[in-house]
Structure formats: C-alpha cells, structure tokens
Amino acid sequence: MKLMQNYMDSGRTVYADNFFSTYNLAEMLMNRRVAFVGTVRKNKTFIPHELLNPKRDVKSTLFCYHNNNIGLCSYMAKPKKPVIMLSTAHYRQSTDPLKGFKPDQILDYNKFKAGVDTMDQMLTGYSCKRSTNRWPLAMFYNMLDIAGLASFIIYDELNPAKQSDKRRSFIIELARQLVIPHMTKRATNPLVWRFAHIRQAMNLFNIKVPESCPSTSDATQQQSYAQVASKRSSCYHCAASSSKKRRKTRYNCSKCNRPICLNEHSMQLYSCKPNFPL
Structure with missing residues (x-):
C-alpha cells in the first residue's frame, strides 16, 4: 500500500x-x-x-x-x-x-x-537466506537480498562495462566491505583473536593480528589476559589448536599471563640465583 x-x-x-x-x-x-x-x-x-x-x-x-x-x-x-x-x-x-x-x-x-519474476530469479541465484522458523529473520534475509540486488542495479548503471561474473564480483566486494570494519574492530580484542580459527579467518581479509605473545609492557592486554586466566582455566594453546584436548591448568605464561598447561605447551627455564657465589 x-x-x-x-x-x-x-x-x-x-x-x-x-x-x-x-x-x-x-x-x-x-x-x-x-x-x-x-x-x-x-x-x-x-x-x-x-x-x-x-x-x-x-x-x-x-x-x-x-x-x-x-x-x-x-x-x-x-x-x-x-x-x-x-x-x-x-x-x-x-x-x-x-x-x-x-x-x-x-x-x-x-x-x-x-519485472517480478526477473527479480525473484536474480535473488535466487545469490541469496543469503537460511532455513529458519523465525519470520522476522526470514524477512530480514529477504530485505538483505533485495538491498543487494538494488545496489547492484545502481552499480551496473554507473559502470556499464560488460563482464561475465560482474554480479558475483560485486557481491563478494560488497560482503568484504561490510565485514571488514567489524573484523578490524574485533582484531583489537585479545579475547577474540586468541583462537586460531579466528586468526586464520582474519588473515584471509588481510587483517593484521598478533602472531605471538604480547609485550609485557602492554598493561591493557596484560589485564585482559589476567581476567581470562582464572584460578583454574583451560590451556590457551589447547583451546586454539585443532585437537579436542582441553586441559585445565593453574599456571600462566610469565610473558603474556595466559593460562598454559605443563604437559605440552610450556617449558622450564633454569638460571643462576642472584648473588650466588661462583
């Protein structure tokens, strides 16, 4: 109406x-x-x-x-x-x-x-719809599909170059521009990128994430890791690996303060005692 x-x-x-x-x-x-x-x-x-x-x-x-x-x-x-x-x-x-x-x-x-059936046909070719019993979510999926098609029509009018996979390339770039700001924001949170599969997904979009333990001088990250590592927590490397092992530990890394297990993902260091006579 x-x-x-x-x-x-x-x-x-x-x-x-x-x-x-x-x-x-x-x-x-x-x-x-x-x-x-x-x-x-x-x-x-x-x-x-x-x-x-x-x-x-x-x-x-x-x-x-x-x-x-x-x-x-x-x-x-x-x-x-x-x-x-x-x-x-x-x-x-x-x-x-x-x-x-x-x-x-x-x-x-x-x-x-x-016009009606052409739109339905184009929406079926590239759709973000998923099976759901929630009608607001189904309507939201349809709104996203129609918005994506409408934006492609505008883009095609402004860029009339012929290309066989023009709409596919447009949708891929559209999805990339929609997710990169959110992923970039999440990359600053150490509680997120401590998982290996998340770091791998971010690397696909060329989003830089730390590959090793953070510096001990970064007080903010140290505080975040201290919150994660409670009195008895799961080993950080066990959780980040593809294995199903989830070892509990009371020990934390001396550099990044993340929980670490003694079985596989830690090592012992030996040094001289201070002021010990030679």
Missing part, C-alpha cells in the same frame, strides 16, 4: 507474485480503484478446498468469485500441481484453447510479470 501511494484512484493494475498476494490486499486496492492480479500460495486460508483438489484433469480450470468482484481460479498446469490466481481485474470464465486452455488471469500475468 505504501509503494502504491502515488498511484491510488488511477485505475491501474498491479501484478505481483505469491509473496504479496492476499485477499485483504486485493480488497484494499480495489476500494482505491486499483486492480490486482497475482499468484497465491496454496497455504492461504481464504482458498476454497475445491480449488486445491489434486484429482482433476490436466489443463482444467476452476473459477470462484466473492461478491462478484474478487475472483480466484485454479489451473491444473501439471498433474497434482494446481496454480492458484487471485484477480480483481477479470470477471469472465474464459480460457484460450490455443495456449493450453489457460485462463485469462494466467495469460495476462505471464504478459506483465517480467
């Missing part, structure tokens, strides 16, 4: 895919003199069970109307796979025998759907 704010009461027709199609939306647009045509997901509660019946002939169509304004049609494109259409712009129950007996709703949708 917000996107159509400038086109209300204009007598136009909106074509949308099943992501947007609902009965309430079609009714609100119809009250503002805007027609709606779109596909509908089969899990919508306003669809009559007769339209979802899979035991029908292929290329057969069922029509139903509510108050003679909002219509639904079910076209059996393949066996047991009906296609549901919602329309407020078609009032005739007509099909075209020359085009597989498809109803007018599907023919008009196929004619004007280009």
Whole structure:
C-alpha cells in the first residue's frame, strides 16, 4: 500500500507474485480503484478446498468469485500441481484453447510479470537466506537480498562495462566491505583473536593480528589476559589448536599471563640465583 501511494484512484493494475498476494490486499486496492492480479500460495486460508483438489484433469480450470468482484481460479498446469490466481481485474470464465486452455488471469500475468519474476530469479541465484522458523529473520534475509540486488542495479548503471561474473564480483566486494570494519574492530580484542580459527579467518581479509605473545609492557592486554586466566582455566594453546584436548591448568605464561598447561605447551627455564657465589 505504501509503494502504491502515488498511484491510488488511477485505475491501474498491479501484478505481483505469491509473496504479496492476499485477499485483504486485493480488497484494499480495489476500494482505491486499483486492480490486482497475482499468484497465491496454496497455504492461504481464504482458498476454497475445491480449488486445491489434486484429482482433476490436466489443463482444467476452476473459477470462484466473492461478491462478484474478487475472483480466484485454479489451473491444473501439471498433474497434482494446481496454480492458484487471485484477480480483481477479470470477471469472465474464459480460457484460450490455443495456449493450453489457460485462463485469462494466467495469460495476462505471464504478459506483465517480467519485472517480478526477473527479480525473484536474480535473488535466487545469490541469496543469503537460511532455513529458519523465525519470520522476522526470514524477512530480514529477504530485505538483505533485495538491498543487494538494488545496489547492484545502481552499480551496473554507473559502470556499464560488460563482464561475465560482474554480479558475483560485486557481491563478494560488497560482503568484504561490510565485514571488514567489524573484523578490524574485533582484531583489537585479545579475547577474540586468541583462537586460531579466528586468526586464520582474519588473515584471509588481510587483517593484521598478533602472531605471538604480547609485550609485557602492554598493561591493557596484560589485564585482559589476567581476567581470562582464572584460578583454574583451560590451556590457551589447547583451546586454539585443532585437537579436542582441553586441559585445565593453574599456571600462566610469565610473558603474556595466559593460562598454559605443563604437559605440552610450556617449558622450564633454569638460571643462576642472584648473588650466588661462583
């Protein structure tokens, strides 16, 4: 409704895919003199069970109307796979025998759907979506995909050079620019880069992280490590290595104050006692 704010009461027709199609939306647009045509997901509660019946002939169509304004049609494109259409712009129950007996709703949708389906196709090729049961997270994934596609369209208009993997290269660079500021900030925290796999990931983005123990003069890092190394803590090198060993220790490194085990990752140093006669 917000996107159509400038086109209300204009007598136009909106074509949308099943992501947007609902009965309430079609009714609100119809009250503002805007027609709606779109596909509908089969899990919508306003669809009559007769339209979802899979035991029908292929290329057969069922029509139903509510108050003679909002219509639904079910076209059996393949066996047991009906296609549901919602329309407020078609009032005739007509099909075209020359085009597989498809109803007018599907023919008009196929004619004007280009922008909608092209966007869905491009989003499917490069998507950050993951399986989740949390609808706010699913919406957030979709917002990221659409924002990434919109930014690529702007970039393509400003840089019209032809390139076979242009969008792929753009998305890789976009992801790099989004994560580098956060990774650079995390690299300053010794509690983060003390793990080997994190240091390895940061090195892939050319983010400099310390490779050895910090200097004893760095009081801030010393204090951070002192907080990590409690009275009995896990060995730092055991936790950072790929092995599954997690040894507990009461000893800390004399240079960096990190917890260190006596079995494998430490060594004994011998020196003369002060003022010892030779």
